[in-house]
Amino acid sequence: MFQKIMMVMNNLVQNLYAFFIGSYVIWTAVARAGYSIEHIRTKRAAVFPIIMKLLTALCVPYVLARGVFPVLGYPLVVNSAVDRFAWLGCLSFSLFCFCAKWFHVWFTNLHSSIRDDRL
Numbered sequence: 001m002f003q004k005i006m007m008v009m010n011n012l013v014q015n016l017y018a019f020f021i022g023s024y025v026i027w028t029a030v031a032r033a034g035y036s037i038e039h040i041r042t043k044r045a046a047v048f049p050i051i052m053k054l055l056t057a058l059c060v061p062y063v064l065a066r067g068v069f070p071v072l073g074y075p076l077v078v079n080s081a082v083d084r085f086a087w088l089g090c091l092s093f094s095l096f097c098f099c100a101k102w103f104h105v106w107f108t109n110l111h112s113s114i115r116d117d118r119l
Contacts, residue, residue, distance in 0.1 A: 057094075061086040 065086035070079050 057090075058087075061090040064090070 065079075065083045069082045069086075074082075
């Protein structure tokens with residue numbers, strides 16, 4: 001069972017290594033491209049997804065705090081607190097979802113390894 005856990009951890013490290021190497025290759029391609037059609041293509045492949053994730057991370061809490069929550073009719077003090085902690089709440093919720101997904105995969109792999117050891 002310990003070997004299975006170590007194999008899962010090794011797989012995780014290899015995936016992180018591949019992600020960093022892939023990111024390095026993309027960013028060196030962006031740096032080498034200059035201003036040409038190739039530059040536009042690499043920008044579309046590398047820069048735009050990052051910008052879209054940042055815009056989503058910044059705009060969703062803002063819209064919830066400034067647009068949706070005041071419509072619910074809470075007092076100004078509550079609206080101010082929501083305004084102040086909306087980004088932190090969305091970040092915490094995202095972190096919770098990421099951890100839940102990771103733990104689900106981990107528990108599924110643990111269950112599979114226990115089941116395979118019994119057979």
